[in-house]
C-alpha cells in the first residue's frame with residue numbers, strides 16, 4: 001500500500017477462556033489489519049482464563065512482537081475491566097474494540113475506520129441479523145428501551161462490542177476512573193459526533209457465552225443506574241402517586257364507615273386492605289433496593305480500590 005500511515009489503530013480484545021477461538025481469530029484478524037496500510041497494534045487482555053488462552057497469546061506475541069501486546073490479569077475481572085486495562089495503555093489514535101469469539105467478524109473493521117476517517121469520533125456497530133438466542137435478543141431490546149427512557153444515550157444495539165473511538169474519547173474514559181462501567185454507553189456520553197454502522201454477526205465460533213443470565217442482569221443494572229439518577233426520580237414520582245391513591249382510599253373507607261355505617265362485608269374490606277398494604281410494602285422494598293444500588297456504587301467509588309491487578313504484560317517498548 002502506498003498511502004501513508006496517517007492514523008494508527010489500536011485493536012482491543014478481551015479474552016476469557018477462548019482457546020478454541022484464538023487460532024481462527026489470529027488467522028483472520030492479522031491479514032485484515034496488514035491490508036489496511038496503517039500502523040496498528042493489537043492489545044489482548046487475558047482476563048484470568050483457566051484454559052490455554054494465555055499460552056496461545058504468548059505464542060502469538062512471540063510470532064508478531066511488533067504489533068502484539070498482551071496484558072495478563074491475575075484473575076477474572078470481567079470483559080469491561082479487561083477493556084479498561086487496555087484503554088489505559090493504548091498508543092493508537094483510533095481504538096477499536098472487538099470480541100475474541102468472532103461473533104463480530106474482524107473483516108468489518110475497515111468499515112468502522114472509514115467512518116472515523118469521515119470525521120466521526122464514535123462509531124458504534126449494530127448487529128445485522130443477530131445470531132443470539134430468541135430470549136437474549138428480546139431481553140436486550142427491552143433493556144434498550146429502559147435505558148433510552150432513563151438516559152440520553154442512543155444506541156441501536158448496546159450489546160455489540162465492535163466499535164471504534166477516537167483517542168480523545170478513550171482518554172476521557174480513562175480519566176473518569178469509572179467502575180462497573182458499560183463502556184459503549186460511557187464512550188457515547190463523551191462523544192461529540194457519533195454514528196453507527198451495521199456489521200455482520202456470526203454465531204460464536206466455538207464455546208459458549210461467558211455470560212450467565214445472572215451476570216447479564218447485573219450488567220444491565222449497571223447500565224441503568226450507572227448513568228443517571230432518573231430511576232430514583234421515577235420512583236419518587238410513583239411513590240407520590242401511591243400516597244395520593246392511599247389518601248383517596250382512606251376517604252372512601254371513611255365515608256363507607258360513617259355515612260353508610262354497618263355495611264356487610266367489612267371482613268372482606270380488611271383483606272383488601274392487607275392486599276394494598278403488602279403491595280405498598282413491596283414497593284417500599286424496591287425503593288430501598290434501588291437506593292442501595294446507588295449507595296453501593298458511591299461506596300465503590302469512594303473506596304477507590306485498585307480495580308484489577310496485572311500480573312504481567314508482554315510488549316515491546318513503545319515505538
Ligand code: UDP
Nearest residue numbers: 014015016047078079099100101209210211
Ligand atoms: N470476556 C472477558 N471476561 C469475562 C467474560 C467475557 O474478557 O469475564 C470476553 C470474552 O472472551 C469475549 C467477550 O468478552 O471476547 C465477549 O464475551 P462473550 O462472547 O462470552 O459474551 P456475549 O457475546 O455472549 O455477549
Ligand code: MG
Nearest residue numbers: 099101103204
Ligand atoms: Mg460472544
